[in-house]
Amino acid sequence: MSSSAPATSDLAVEVHGLCRTYRTTTGTLRRRRLEVEAVRGIDLEIGRGQLFGLLGPNGAGKTTTIRVLCTLLLPTAGTVRVLGMDVVADARAVRRQIGYVFGGDRGLYDRLSAYDNLRYFAELYALEPSQLRRRIEQVLELVGLHGREKERVEGFSRGMRQRLHLARGLLHDPPVLFFDEPTIGVDPVGAREVRQLVADLARSGKTILLTTHYMFEADSLCDRIAVIAKGKIVAQGSPSQLKAGVSDRTVVEVKAYGIGAPVLERMRALAGVESVAMEVSDQAQLLVVQARDADQLTGRLLQLLEGVRVERIAAREPTLEDAYVALVTAP
Amino acid sequence: MSAGAELARPVFRRGPAPLAWPRTLLTGWFFQLKMQAQSGFMVLTALVQPLIFASIAMTDQQAGNRTLPLLYYALGAGIMGIWSTVVFGCGGVISWQRHQGMLEPLVMAPAPFVLVLLGITLGTATVGLYSMGATLVWGWLVFGAQLHFASPLLFVAAVVVTVVSLGLLGLVLGSSFVLYRNSNAISNMLEYPVWLITGLLVPLSLLPGWTHPLAYLLAPTWGVEALRAAAIGGDSAIPLLWCLVASAGYLLLGIWLVRVVERRARQHATLNFQ
Numbered sequence: 001m002s003s004s005a006p007a008t009s010d011l012a013v014e015v016h017g018l019c020r021t022y023r024t025t026t027g028t029l030r031r032r033r034l035e036v037e038a039v040r041g042i043d044l045e046i047g048r049g050q051l052f053g054l055l056g057p058n059g060a061g062k063t064t065t066i067r068v069l070c071t072l073l074l075p076t077a078g079t080v081r082v083l084g085m086d087v088v089a090d091a092r093a094v095r096r097q098i099g100y101v102f103g104g105d106r107g108l109y110d111r112l113s114a115y116d117n118l119r120y121f122a123e124l125y126a127l128e129p130s131q132l133r134r135r136i137e138q139v140l141e142l143v144g145l146h147g148r149e150k151e152r153v154e155g156f157s158r159g160m161r162q163r164l165h166l167a168r169g170l171l172h173d174p175p176v177l178f179f180d181e182p183t184i185g186v187d188p189v190g191a192r193e194v195r196q197l198v199a200d201l202a203r204s205g206k207t208i209l210l211t212t213h214y215m216f217e218a219d220s221l222c223d224r225i226a227v228i229a230k231g232k233i234v235a236q237g238s239p240s241q242l243k244a245g246v247s248d249r250t251v252v253e254v255k256a257y258g259i260g261a262p263v264l265e266r267m268r269a270l271a272g273v274e275s276v277a278m279e280v281s282d283q284a285q286l287l288v289v290q291a292r293d294a295d296q297l298t299g300r301l302l303q304l305l306e307g308v309r310v311e312r313i314a315a316r317e318p319t320l321e322d323a324y325v326a327l328v329t330a331p
Numbered sequence: 332m333s334a335g336a337e338l339a340r341p342v343f344r345r346g347p348a349p350l351a352w353p354r355t356l357l358t359g360w361f362f363q364l365k366m367q368a369q370s371g372f373m374v375l376t377a378l379v380q381p382l383i384f385a386s387i388a389m390t391d392q393q394a395g396n397r398t399l400p401l402l403y404y405a406l407g408a409g410i411m412g413i414w415s416t417v418v419f420g421c422g423g424v425i426s427w428q429r430h431q432g433m434l435e436p437l438v439m440a441p442a443p444f445v446l447v448l449l450g451i452t453l454g455t456a457t458v459g460l461y462s463m464g465a466t467l468v469w470g471w472l473v474f475g476a477q478l479h480f481a482s483p484l485l486f487v488a489a490v491v492v493t494v495v496s497l498g499l500l501g502l503v504l505g506s507s508f509v510l511y512r513n514s515n516a517i518s519n520m521l522e523y524p525v526w527l528i529t530g531l532l533v534p535l536s537l538l539p540g541w542t543h544p545l546a547y548l549l550a551p552t553w554g555v556e557a558l559r560a561a562a563i564g565g566d567s568a569i570p571l572l573w574c575l576v577a578s579a580g581y582l583l584l585g586i587w588l589v590r591v592v593e594r595r596a597r598q599h600a601t602l603n604f605q
Contacts, residue, residue, distance in 0.1 A: 022600055067600075072435050074597045095441040106432030111366045123358040124440035124447065126351055128342040135342075168436070172343075 009084050012176050012207035013046035013069065017078035020064050038064040040231035041078070046209060046224075048175075051202040053222035054211045057328050061231040062211040066178050069209070070100045082176055096125075099169035099177045103184035105161055110154035114145055114164050117153060118171060125172040139167040144193065159190035166197065177201065179210045183217065195221060215321035225320075229328040239320050246290070246318040246326050249274065250297050254287040255312040256305060266304050272297070275329050284311065290322055355442050359450020360457070367420065367458045376419055377461040381412030385466040388532075389474040401476035402562050405466045407531045410555045412462020413497055414525055418518045420455030421501040425508035434602045438593065445502070445589040452501030456494045463490065485571070486561035492571055493554030496578040500550050502585035506592045531555055550577045 020039040025031045039061040046052045056062050067073040068080055071091040080087045082094045109117050118136045127135055140146045143163040148156075153164065162182065169177060179198060183191035199221055202208050212218055218225055219239045226236040235242055259278070267276050272291040279286045291297050298315055305313075344351050367373045385408030389401050428434050428451075437447050470476035480486045507517065526532050528542050529551040535543065546552045553574035560567035596602050 067435075070435075070439055072439060072597060072602055073600055074594070092441055095439055098439075100436070100439055102432075104432070106430075107436055108431070109362070109366060109433065110431070111369050112362060116362060116365070120358060120362050121436070121440065123355050124437070124442040126344045126348065126355075126441065128344050129354070131342040 010047055011045050011081075012048045012050070012083055013044060013052075013209065014081040015042060015044040015065070015069075015078070016080075018042045018044075018065065018068060018075050018080055019077040020061075020068060020073060021076045037231055039068075042228065042231070042233045044226060044233070044236075046207060048207055049202070049205050050223050051198070051208045051210065051221055053218040053225040054209060054228060055213075055215070055218055055225060055324055056211075056228035060228045060328070062228055063180055065228070066100070066180050066209065066211065070098060070178055071095055096172070097174055097176055099172070099174040101165050101169035101177065101179045101182050103162065103165075103181035103186075105158060105185075108153045108161060108164055108168075111152060113150050113152055114140070114156070114167075115149040117164060118149075118167060121168050122171055127172065135171065136167075139170050142170065143167045143197070159186045162186050162190070162194065166194065170201075175205075176207045177209070179208060179212075181211055181213065183212065183214065191217075215319065215324055219320040227324060227327045234327050234330070235323075242323045242327075243318060243320055246323045248292055249318050249322065249326070250291050250315060251318050251322050252287075252289045252291075252297055252301060252313065252315050254285075254289065254301065254305070254310060256285050256287065257283060257309040257311070259285050259287065259305070259308055263304055263308070267301065270297075270300060270304075275325060277325055277329075288322070288325070290318070290326060352443070352446055355446050356450050356453075359447055360454045363451050363454025364457050367454060373416065373420065373458055374461060377412055377416045377459055378465050380415060381408045381462040381466050382469050384408045384411055385469055386473070389470060389476070393474065400563055401470050401474050402467075402478065403559055405470035405476055406463075406558045406562060407555055409463035409466040410493065410551055410558070411526050411531045412466065413456060413459030413494065414529075414531070414551055415522055416459035416462065417452070417456050417497045417501040418504070418521050418525075420458065421452055421505040421508055421518065425451075425505055429602070438596070438602055444593050445586050448505050448589055449498070449502050449585070452505050453495065453498035456498035456501055459497065460490070460494060480562045481564040482561045482567065485567045486558065489554065489557040489561045489567055489571055489574075492574050492578070493550065493558060496550035496554060496574050496581065499578045499581035499585060503581050503588060506585060506588040525549060525551060528552075529555065547573075548577065550574055550581070553577060 018039055019037070019041050022036045022038055024034050024036065026034055042061070042065065054062050054065065064073065068075050069082060069087060071087050071094050074088060083097050085094050087094050115136060118139065119132065122132050122136060137146070140149050143166045145160065145163050145167065148160065153161065156164065166182070182198070183194050186194060195217060198208060198210065202221070210218070210222065222239060224236070224238055225242055226233050227242070228234070235245065264276060264278065267273060267289060270291070274290045274292055277288045289297070289301060298313060302310070302313065385405055388404035388408060392399065392401060392404055428437070438444055440447070467478060471478050504518070504521070528538070528546050529549050530546065531551060535546055535552070553570040556570035557567045557574055559565070560570065
């Protein structure tokens with residue numbers, strides 16, 4: 001098996017008109033067939049050596065797209081090629097060239113040690129037996145699990161499991177890597193290390209497709225980003241290009257206590273207000289108000305918030321997250 | 332995490348891929364065995380149930396003054412245990428792999444999925460050997476069964492062939508378990524009928540004629556016959572040969588089924604548990 005890419009195209013990933021529909025049934029006595037269109041005709045092109053971010057809310061179609069690219073799902077329509085190879089017709093050849101690192105606790109043999117987990121997959125990826133131990137030690141060292149390899153995975157923290165996922169994905173040195181929310185549930189220090197590793201891999205020439213819910217992660221890592229919503233790509237470009245799409249907006253953040261639904265409605269009705277997003281953290285409400293051509297927005301908001309305990313209110317420059325929110329909440 | 336560390340390129344095996352298949356299979360079998368041997372549930376399934384059935388059969392034999400030796404019943408109960416382990420093990424293991432999120436990385440690996448699955452089912456069948464050992468020791472300790480084997484070498488060969496054939500039958504079952512999320516229900520239905528039809532509980536001659544063709548298609552029929560003949564005396568070569576023929580049939584059927592099922596699983600998105 002060779003790790004070198006067989007195709008000569010500059011594109012590592014080509015997705016054209018990809019559709020994926022899930023068929024399911026509901027009801028006990030009267031069975032009813034349901035069709036869910038998870039991905040509805042997306043087009044993507046990722047150049048070799050590029051670090052590409054795929055962003056979107058839950059259920060937008062990110063994981064479905066990655067699963068099709070990883071040969072785990074067949075597309076309902078469209079063509080998908082990795083390094084020039086079709087993921088349907090040349091699935092096995094594609095599998096040799098890709099690594100899939102997904103986030104979360106699952107996907108490892110808990111009763112086996114970290115070493116045995118890697119040892120088994122090294123065999124499945126046809127690594128030379130005499131080189132197995134050395135290669136496993138290398139990837140363990142790289143992800144910071146050296147010295148813990150004899151421990152059973154069931155005793156590992158989430159961060160350690162994530163590192164083991166990474167180690168497995170890198171075992172066969174694939175030129176194309178898919179990272180599906182690799183920092184989810186990982187503590188801040190661990191997440192920073194994962195991001196550093198992803199950046200290093202990109203610098204070493206790997207093509208990486210990354211999905212994440214953390215906008216700062218995508219902003220700091222990705223060369224290009226596609227935003228997917230309801231199964232369709234709604235925007236594509238560099239992080240700065242996406243941010244430029246909301247550069248004419250004013251963003252005001254409010255931290256307050258006791259904002260009622262009528263107040264939120266009145267805010268949304270203000271002239272120029274494009275979106276009002278609210279998160280609740282402990283007792284506090286965190287509001288992000290985006291407006292276009294809105295003069296005196298802070299003052300007008302404060303008027304509406306009369307009688308509400310406001311801890312902080314501040315205007316700031318739009319970020320990638322604001323651009324993302326604007327894109328995925330657009331009607 | 333030493334993010335800046337340099338990775339030397341891995342060295343892949345040279346030569347035609349099929350040359351590596353035995354090693355891949357053996358590794359899968361070993362790790363499956365290692366995991367299942369640590370599972371209290373699997374060990375109990377393989378140990379306790381066969382002992383209960385062996386005790387009933389041997390008590391019945393002693394009370395009824397039957398002519399067949401106790402070893403005959405102990406071996407039948409042992410194979411019953413291996414079959415239970417295969418049926419529950421294959422269903423349980425596949426469901427468990429799906430729950431653990433392991434089916435996707437296994438399918439995504441470039442090694443043929445049939446080898447991966449075969450490693451799992453052979454490992455499961457090997458855990459069933461606990462049953463065989465337990466019923467023999469139980470029969471000897473509690474019921475005074477004589478553990479004199481007419482042909483020890485043929486007995487060992489029969490054990491190996493039977494375990495392999497049951498593992499291959501598990502491959503045929505296991506492929507359906509990849510496709511259906513509720514496969515445990517299928518495995519529950521398969522345990523008792525196979526015990527009955529293959530002559531593990533009662534001799535085949537006592538069963539209606541229409542069951543015989545079905546029995547001849549199932550490896551436990553030939554496996555238990557070969558084991559009993561090698562242990563008690565008789566011709567074990569013919570049943571052993573049929574066991575091998577059945578195994579070859581299961582292997583071919585398994586390879587075809589796994590190919591079809593893998594494609595359908597990718598079509599119907601049944602590899603993960605979401």
